Amino acid sequence: MEPRLKAKNECSKCMINQDVFERIQGKVLTAPERVNKRGTKPCLFGKGGTCCHVCNMGPCQIVEGVEELRGICGATAATVAARNFGRMVAAGTSAHSDHGRGIAEVFYHTVHGETEDFEIKDEKKLRMVAYYFGLDYKKPVKELAKEVAVNALEEFGKQHGELAFIKRAPEKRQQRWRELGVVPRGVDREVVEMLHRTTVGVDQDYRSLLKASVRCALADGWGGSMLATELQDILFGTPQPLRAVVNLGVLKEDMVNVTVHGHEPEVAEALAIAAQDPEIIKEAEKVGAKGINLAGICCTGNEVLMRRGIPIAGSFVQQELALATGAVEAMVVDVQCIMQNVATVASAYHTAVITVSDKAEIEGAMHIPFDHKHPVESAKKVLREAISRFPKRDKNLVYIPPNKMDVVAGFSHETILYILGGRFRASYKPLNENIINGRILGVAAIVGCDNFRVFEKTHAELAKELIANNILVVVTGCAATSIAREGLLSPEAASLAGDSLREVLEAVGCPPVLHMGSCVDNSRILIALTEMVNAGGLGEDLDDLPAIGCAPEWMSEKAVAIGNYFVGSGACVVFGPNFPTEKSQIATDYLFHEFYHIFGAPWVVARNASEFANIMIDKIKEKRKNLGIDK
Ligand code: XCC
The missing domain is CATH 1.20.1270.30 (Substrate Binding Domain Of Dnak; Chain:A; Domain 2)
Structure with missing residues (x-):
């Protein structure tokens, strides 16, 4: 059967940098094309959580309520x-x-x-x-x-x-x-x-x-x-607001481009220090480059964006495309969310994929072990490899798209405390007051991955809908990059907010969507919510707050852990476009309903941006009603 999706013009992920995507088509197989080739539906056997493979009597496909289709052991x-x-x-x-x-x-x-x-x-x-x-x-x-x-x-x-x-x-x-x-x-x-x-x-x-x-x-x-x-x-360093740029347009034609990809900031921090070393700059100049241009991908990118303002080349779904610009000398990867295919894509260019973690090597990539006691020395080794690749760059293959977007990032919870809480009072009280008086309806977190199987621009559409309804939005992870690309992380985007939220934002000069960092930095959101409880007026526990989280394009198992700790902490989480237990109504009902009674917050599923927005706005209104501030 012909696959329904035509990756070239229907997939929002290919449209992000369609010009680059078109250049690599036919050369190396990339993720959107794999989606196309495999058909638009993932493995129906495993989807929905009821394929059991924990022992060798199976794997067993289990069907809820069908006795013969329990596991061999009787598992439901x-x-x-x-x-x-x-x-x-x-x-x-x-x-x-x-x-x-x-x-x-x-x-x-x-x-x-x-x-x-x-x-x-x-x-x-x-x-x-x-x-x-x-x-x-x-x-x-x-x-x-x-x-x-x-x-x-x-x-x-x-x-x-x-x-x-x-x-x-x-x-x-x-x-x-x-x-x-x-x-x-x-x-x-x-x-x-x-x-x-x-x-x-x-x-x-x-x-x-x-x-x-x-x-x-x-x-x-x-x-x-x-x-x-x-x-x-x-x-x-604890992040503070800074200006930066995102999207593939941050790569530079006249510099040695090194992308830092993965999650742990140690290597990227060391690379940032080493890239400024006069000796390294001289070596780059010797091969005809103006210096080293570092650019982030995924959460390593978010880490160094937040602290150093290093630009982000792309989110999870852009990693292959960054290489397809033909302008990257080295993609340095540490751990998590690195697609094995980057090594294949790189092999079509002069690019080195360099693994540095002793936990993660990739077939076809170069491994330069990182010496944690001498990080900058190790970083220099990596940069020298990148510099050596610059003369091998094939100018005919280079295409850096013009797309880039200005952002303001760096909103640690401490920063939000000062900006929305008032420099001298250093408390979330003023934020709470704006929620109580209704200028801000509530707070929503859009977190987690972007996903090749989601064909819409869910993140940005959802963010626009929420801010238009006077909901302050905080973001982390690849959702943040995805929303950043659409220009919502700049103070000017306040014009898209509802009237009362816009007034608050314009008074303090901050964007309607606050970038709080990488995925481990969702912990900042836990603390920010706790500070809101401590500031008073919005109940005594996290489940009292008019606050909600979501991961509209979840991909990694890490997103499930994040969602589960938010729900366990009392914040409702909306997941989409599907839910990992959905083939068992009983287990799903437990998470969607019983968890509400146990933890004060349920899991919810939504399929598209407007469904997400409706659920999230309704939940926030429900909390406001419970608090008696719904007037
Ligand atoms: Fe990975 Fe953090 Fe998901 Fe992006 S958001 S795809 S987990 S990099 Ni964490």
Whole structure:
């Protein structure tokens, strides 16, 4: 049967840089074409969560309510869907948290004087983290930093007690978690337990499995991810608003272009330092380039955009296209969301794909191991490889599209505190007052991936609809890049906001959509929401707030972990365009309805931008009504 989708002109992802996409067609197979070739529907056997493959009597295709189509062991569709859901949460949690552990190790090396390349950039945050670890936070910085490093690493392997950052949540939420028995112990322990529960013949009650998945996810949000964000801020600086540029047009014809792709900022930070080294610049000049142009992709890009204003070349769906410009000398990749196909695309050009993590190598890529004790030295090695490729660039193959967009990024929760909370009051009170008086209807987070199987521009359309309804929008991850490309991350975009939101935004000069960072930085949103509760007037717990989250184009298992920790924390999450358990009505109902009673927030699914917008606006209005501020 002819596939329905014509990638060339129907897929919104190909349209982002259609001119570049057309140049690579016929040369190397790319993701939109694979979607085309495979047909528009993903594997029907596995979709919806009821394919069980945890033992070798299967895989079993399970059909809800059909006795003969239970697993060989008797597993029901609800059990299998819950088990698969739990495994996705565990995988997502492990990814964010291993990232967190990696940065804790860099932090440890730095404060123990084993690397001279990095330093403590945010002493205030160091002391705040020390406080939550129960340390004497007034100690001299050097001594305190060493204790924080040890404590941070111990959070991963802790066997008993509670993760330290759990204490940052509103008091009422903490109590609820304790009563439910879902307070995470050590991060690793929760991931291991989730994997154990979901092996054949262990936890076989969907309710118990799904409740346990929240404990695991909380270890991500309030543990691994939050540790990653805070330690990165201490080491590389807490983001502040800055101007930058996004889209493939940020690549430069006369420079050595190096894209940094993946998630962990350590390598990109080291590359940024090395790229300014006069010796390296001279070497670039020797081969006829004007210098090194760094550009980000995916969340490594978001990390260095937030802190350094380094431009973003593209989101997840643009990674192959960045190479297809023929202008990239090296794509440096660390971990997560790197498509194996980048090595194939690069082989059609002079480009090197360079893996640097000891956890992630790619067939056909070059591996330059990163020495964490000498990051800048390693970065120079990588840059020298890139420089050596510049003379091999084939000018006939180079095409850098003109598309680029100005953005303002760098909205850490601390920054929002100052901007929307007032420089002198340093509280979210003024933000709350604007919500109470109705100028701002509520707050919505649009997070997560972009996805080749979503053929609409869901992110931007949704963001426009929300701000037009006076909802302040915060964004992270590839959703942020996708919305940035459409110009919504600039103060001028305030003109698209509803009248009352626009007034507030114009008074403080900020965009209607606030970029809060990478995917581990969703932890910033948890803290911002907690600060809103603490500022008063909007209830006593996160589930009281007129706030909601969504991931309209989720792709990675990490998005499931993120969604689950938000729901477990009391914030409703809308997922789309499909839901991972949807072939089991029973498991899905539990997540969509029973979770509301247990955690105060449900999961919801929506298929397109207008469905997302309607659900989100209605939920926010419902919360306002509950708070008695719906007048
Ligand atoms: Fe990956 Fe973070 Fe998703 Fe983008 S948003 S596709 S996970 S890079 Ni995290």
